[in-house]
Amino acid sequence: MLVGTISLKMRFDLDTYRPLPEGLTIKQSKIDGLGLHAMVDIEAGTTLGETHVLVHSRDRHEWIRTPLGGFINHNSNPNCFITTDAGDRTLYVIKPVKKGEELTVYYRFKGYDGIIGNDSEPQIGT
Numbered sequence: 001m002l003v004g005t006i007s008l009k010m011r012f013d014l015d016t017y018r019p020l021p022e023g024l025t026i027k028q029s030k031i032d033g034l035g036l037h038a039m040v041d042i043e044a045g046t047t048l049g050e051t052h053v054l055v056h057s058r059d060r061h062e063w064i065r066t067p068l069g070g071f072i073n074h075n076s077n078p079n080c081f082i083t084t085d086a087g088d089r090t091l092y093v094i095k096p097v098k099k100g101e102e103l104t105v106y107y108r109f110k111g112y113d114g115i116i117g118n119d120s121e122p123q124i125g126t
Helices: 002-015
Strands: 024-028 034-038 047-056 061-065 080-082 089-093
Touching: 047 080
Parallel strands: none
Antiparallel strands: 024 034, 047 061, 047 089, 080 089
């Protein structure tokens, strides 16, 4: 029985949805409330996942935040951006993020992509 339990647990761990990518956590922010923080060093150019999903139904058409998108705070010098050009909202790291550092984006009305004034992607690794 123990072998079956271990096998089931391993399959659960490998195949189950995770609300946050490995290496990220939510904890108290120095910016505001709770924030998204790195538990490991993260390289520039890393794709972290979807921050929002678009819900379509007869009565509803709106963006819903995922856990990844629900805790990312604003910074005028962000280390991440959120794409908005492909009909999805995906979080990318644009500067190396050190273990313990908070992940941030530049909030704006059109998107959270770290760019003021246009929707082109920022330089990665700068």
